[in-house]
Amino acid sequence: MNNITTEAMLSHFGVSVEDLKKVLAAALEKGGGYADLYFQHTRNNQISLRDGEVNRAASNVDYGVGIRTVAGDQTGYAYVENTLPEDMIRAARTAAGIAATTTKPSLEIKLTEKHFHNFYPIEIPWESVDILRKKEYVQKLNDRIFELDKRVIKATVALSDTTSYTMFCNSEGILASDYRPMALMHASCTMQDGTKIENGYSSRAFRLGFEFLSDELVETLAQETVAQTALMFKAVKPKGGEMPVVMGAGGSGILLHEAIGHAFEADFNRKGVSIFSDKLGKQICDTSINVVDDGTIEHARGAINYDDEGVESQKTYIVKDGILNSYLHDRISAKHYDVAPTGNGRRQSFRHAPMPRMRVTYMESGNIPEEEIIAQVKQGVYVDNFTNGQVQIGAGDFTFFVKTGYLIENGRLTQPIKDINVIGNGPRALADITLVGNNLKIDEGTWTCGKEGQSMPVGQGLPSVLVSKLIVGGE
Amino acid sequence: MITQEQKDIAQGCMEFALKNGCQQARISFAVADNSSFDFRNTQLDKLQQSSENKLYIELFVDGRYGSFSTNRLEREEVQALIREGITSTRFLAQDLARRLPDSSRYYLGKGDGLELYDDAYLSINVNSKIDLLKQTTAEVYGKDKRVISVTSSYEDNRSAEYMVASNGFEAFSQDSSFSLSSEVALKTDTDARPESFWYDSTIFWKDLQKEGIARKAFERALGKVGQKQTASGKYQLLLDNTQASRIVSPLISALMGTSLQQKNSFLIDRLGKQIMPPSVTIHDTPHLARSFGARWYDGEGVATSDLQIIEKGVLQTYFIDTYNSVKMGVEPTISSPSILNFELGNTDFNGLLRQIEHGIWVSAFNGGNTNQTTGDFSMGIEGFLIKDGKVVSPIGEMNITGNILDLWKNLVAVGNDPRKNSPWKIPALLFEGVLFNGL
Numbered sequence: 001m002n003n004i005t006t007e008a009m010l011s012h013f014g015v016s017v018e019d020l021k022k023v024l025a026a027a028l029e030k031g032g033g034y035a036d037l038y039f040q041h042t043r044n045n046q047i048s049l050r051d052g053e054v055n056r057a058a059s060n061v062d063y064g065v066g067i068r069t070v071a072g073d074q075t076g077y078a079y080v081e082n083t084l085p086e087d088m089i090r091a092a093r094t095a096a097g098i099a100a101t102t103t104k105p106s107l108e109i110k111l112t113e114k115h116f117h118n119f120y121p122i123e124i125p126w127e128s129v130d131i132l133r134k135k136e137y138v139q140k141l142n143d144r145i146f147e148l149d150k151r152v153i154k155a156t157v158a159l160s161d162t163t164s165y166t167m168f169c170n171s172e173g174i175l176a177s178d179y180r181p182m183a184l185m186h187a188s189c190t191m192q193d194g195t196k197i198e199n200g201y202s203s204r205a206f207r208l209g210f211e212f213l214s215d216e217l218v219e220t221l222a223q224e225t226v227a228q229t230a231l232m233f234k235a236v237k238p239k240g241g242e243m244p245v246v247m248g249a250g251g252s253g254i255l256l257h258e259a260i261g262h263a264f265e266a267d268f269n270r271k272g273v274s275i276f277s278d279k280l281g282k283q284i285c286d287t288s289i290n291v292v293d294d295g296t297i298e299h300a301r302g303a304i305n306y307d308d309e310g311v312e313s314q315k316t317y318i319v320k321d322g323i324l325n326s327y328l329h330d331r332i333s334a335k336h337y338d339v340a341p342t343g344n345g346r347r348q349s350f351r352h353a354p355m356p357r358m359r360v361t362y363m364e365s366g367n368i369p370e371e372e373i374i375a376q377v378k379q380g381v382y383v384d385n386f387t388n389g390q391v392q393i394g395a396g397d398f399t400f401f402v403k404t405g406y407l408i409e410n411g412r413l414t415q416p417i418k419d420i421n422v423i424g425n426g427p428r429a430l431a432d433i434t435l436v437g438n439n440l441k442i443d444e445g446t447w448t449c450g451k452e453g454q455s456m457p458v459g460q461g462l463p464s465v466l467v468s469k470l471i472v473g474g475e
Numbered sequence: 476m477i478t479q480e481q482k483d484i485a486q487g488c489m490e491f492a493l494k495n496g497c498q499q500a501r502i503s504f505a506v507a508d509n510s511s512f513d514f515r516n517t518q519l520d521k522l523q524q525s526s527e528n529k530l531y532i533e534l535f536v537d538g539r540y541g542s543f544s545t546n547r548l549e550r551e552e553v554q555a556l557i558r559e560g561i562t563s564t565r566f567l568a569q570d571l572a573r574r575l576p577d578s579s580r581y582y583l584g585k586g587d588g589l590e591l592y593d594d595a596y597l598s599i600n601v602n603s604k605i606d607l608l609k610q611t612t613a614e615v616y617g618k619d620k621r622v623i624s625v626t627s628s629y630e631d632n633r634s635a636e637y638m639v640a641s642n643g644f645e646a647f648s649q650d651s652s653f654s655l656s657s658e659v660a661l662k663t664d665t666d667a668r669p670e671s672f673w674y675d676s677t678i679f680w681k682d683l684q685k686e687g688i689a690r691k692a693f694e695r696a697l698g699k700v701g702q703k704q705t706a707s708g709k710y711q712l713l714l715d716n717t718q719a720s721r722i723v724s725p726l727i728s729a730l731m732g733t734s735l736q737q738k739n740s741f742l743i744d745r746l747g748k749q750i751m752p753p754s755v756t757i758h759d760t761p762h763l764a765r766s767f768g769a770r771w772y773d774g775e776g777v778a779t780s781d782l783q784i785i786e787k788g789v790l791q792t793y794f795i796d797t798y799n800s801v802k803m804g805v806e807p808t809i810s811s812p813s814i815l816n817f818e819l820g821n822t823d824f825n826g827l828l829r830q831i832e833h834g835i836w837v838s839a840f841n842g843g844n845t846n847q848t849t850g851d852f853s854m855g856i857e858g859f860l861i862k863d864g865k866v867v868s869p870i871g872e873m874n875i876t877g878n879i880l881d882l883w884k885n886l887v888a889v890g891n892d893p894r895k896n897s898p899w900k901i902p903a904l905l906f907e908g909v910l911f912n913g914l
Binding site: 058063074130240274277392398418420422 | 515518519520521522523524525527528539540541542543544545546547552556559560563564566567568569570573623624626660661662666667668669670699702704707737738739802841842843844846847848849851852853854855857871872873874875876910912913914
């Protein structure tokens with residue numbers, strides 16, 4: 001289900017097409033070249049378990065409309081928390097103030113409904129499910145974690161479901177609507193072994209309805225959470241310094257997200273502040289490497305049917321055969337570069353103006369088995385489990401924090417390692433990828449990207465790769 | 476900022492909740508206004524203005540607890556949310572530790588005296604904000620051919636909250652803030668485009684630093700030109716007053732009731748013990764007027780008071796809210812600190828720098844994390860190599876790694892120069908024997 005018609009969405013927000021035209025006209029009345037309206041009604045529900053019982057529920061309702069006027073590459077933005085025409089028009093006039101003239105354009109806007117492919121059809125809407133049915137899975141996950149290892153002394157589990165109704169229209173005449181589900185489950189446990197205490201966690205997130213929950217999901221999360229925590233007791237900090245790093249398939253996509261993804265976002269390049277600003281069309285890494293930012297993976301956390309500027313979702317090659325092929329564009333940057341937007345104009349909510357953001361970023365598979373990649377390393381580390389990362393766009397220095405991994409000694413994985421930061425430089429790290437595995441895996445965790453105060457659900461993936469040198473934290 | 480109508484909505488919610496099955500309830504009505512402007516190089520890049528309202532509803536039903544929030548304030552919508560909330564909460568397991576604070580612990584004053592709101596907020600017109608941005612940007616843009624982008628941002632906010640609880644709490648708070656920042660990016664003879672920022676933020680418009688922000692950002696960016704790694708090894712570590720909070724924050728997290736009760740803290744069973752050198756004394760001073768972070772009561776309505784956190788290196792308190800106090804069987808304190816004040820040393824940042832024989836001044840962290848269960852940390856850094864009290868060269872793309880308590884044991888000097896515009900007033904700090912990972 002979730003094929004919501006725009007007619008139903010107009011009714012949901014209590015507005016007519018005529019209202020939308022009036023608000024758009026007000027947003028353009030000082031001479032702006034483009035305007036859009038983004039309606040959103042979101043309900044998030046969470047239930048959580050602590051100390052063995054599901055004992056907390058929380059819900060949040062958020063409702064409003066964001067109004068944007070664009071004049072050249074300048075943006076005026078305002079929002080209101082209702083959809084009363086007079087309030088929307090007042091906000092539109094505030095946004096319109098970004099334009100410098102007082103000339104009213106003689107613009108007749110014709111809104112036409114636009115349909116997009118649905119990359120997240122659901123079976124059971126969260127709105128139809130009561131808390132009892134959700135609670136069962138949360139409790140099961142806790143119980144399974146305690147069953148799996150006697151050293152478990154504490155566990156927490158959280159289940160979050162979000163349903164967003166959105167409607168978009170712009171001065172180019174697009175009128176579209178979307179129903180965006182998001183489901184997320186997170187488990188953590190604390191274990192005690194003698195006097196040592198360690199904590200670990202696991203999570204999954206998809207754009208799915210209640211069908212997200214299953215016994216298989218519970219078992220997977222329980223196994224991962226316990227295994228992750230148990231590994232911490234055996235793990236040490238490696239000797240730090242510059243060394244080869246094998247990035248295991250999956251969550252290691254954080255390398256792409258931090259090392260190059262942000263620096264490829266076109267707003268930074270348009271302003272000339274990215275280290276990749278002069279690199280479009282140039283060879284930046286081995287010709288065997290292709291890197292994609294993809295909003296079309298069904299049910300993925302970073303999937304979108306259309307972006308928050310009404311541009312159809314797409315699979316964008318940012319690196320093709322080792323050449324920097326495309327930046328990630330919103331409408332403003334696409335106009336600046338005179339290219340078509342790539343469907344990366346995203347926003348956290350109606351309270352925020354859109355800007356270029358990643359969706360699901362990954363590298364396509366190569367043809368080398370992972371064990372052969374590890375075998376090439378005499379002394380280094382293998383990393384496959386991460387918490388957070390960061391990048392400096394201009395300098396290109398990026399980091400990611402490794403929760404667990406392994407030492408590589410003479411071509412074999414040996415001692416587990418934990419809690420180390422890895423730092424490198426984006427262009428150099430990309431050029432230093434010397435081997436690409438045949439095992440691409442898209443990570444299914446709860447990745448959330450932060451940029452200029454806006455959080456965005458994203459995904460990432462990687463086949464196992466060898467980066468010939470990075471600076472590894474350690475003793 | 477809060478109208479009588481908004482107070483009535485909050486009171487009405489509480490009455491409705493109590494009539495429909497709740498034994499206790501706490502309701503907050505929050506409002507905020509915001510305006511922000513970005514000016515890039517030669518033109519206004521972005522303007523944004525907004526006002527928002529939010530209702531926070533906490534329900535205590537038959538020994539169970541649920542929390543709900545909405546910005547849809549129509550009476551029917553809110554009542555439906557409360558009814559649904561009560562139904563959902565009844566499906567939960569009982570958790571008898573969930574309760575409102577004992578009413579004897581509530582703040583009972585009128586909320587005056589902290590000077591957190593600027594009455595001039597509404598009188599500052601848009602043109603003066605934009606003119607300020609133009610002047611700030613012009614401090615740097617076009618003055619040096621290496622400058623490729625200057626973005627200056629101005630933002631002001633005012634917010635207010637009215638909170639009531641069914642066992643006799645009612646209070647109102649209001650604050651304002653003004654901030655001016657500038658980001659400067661440079662292009663030199665390499666691919667790297669060094670960038671940096673500087674900012675000021677204040678509660679009162681007239682206190683805001685209106686000159687020199689972009690120049691300072693430019694100087695900081697210029698300092699990064701030619702950054703390179705240096706050799707791995709142990710160095711003295713100097714943190715300036717913009718960065719020192721990064722190594723205080725894991726300590727504060729580890730002192731929170733939830734971390735302790737969940738056994739997810741490296742400071743379990745350390746109350747009354749020496750965890751830092753005797754040179755460290757940290758107090759919470761929540762009633763410091765005209766300071767960000769000042770408050771008469773915490774998120775539960777519990778009255779704040781001056782509190783010793785670390786006294787000559789000895790841990791004096793945990794931050795225990797009502798829920799965790801019942802869970803842990805200990806007396807509650809306060810849910811979180813408000814304003815951290817360090818007992819200051821005798822010299823400022825420059826004086827500490829002059830004491831360094833072989834060290835690194837960390838001017839910014841780049842990512843990294845701390846394991847809250849063990850205190851182990853590893854963080855990316857950038858800064859400057861220091862030899863014999865002098866800056867030698869900019870460094871970057873390096874890590875520091877260790878354990879947070881071990882790091883604090885190696886503290887050798889506390890500065891006297893906390894940054895005023897932060898609720899955590901932490902001066903520059905000098906450590907020895909810190910492991911840096913580089914070449």
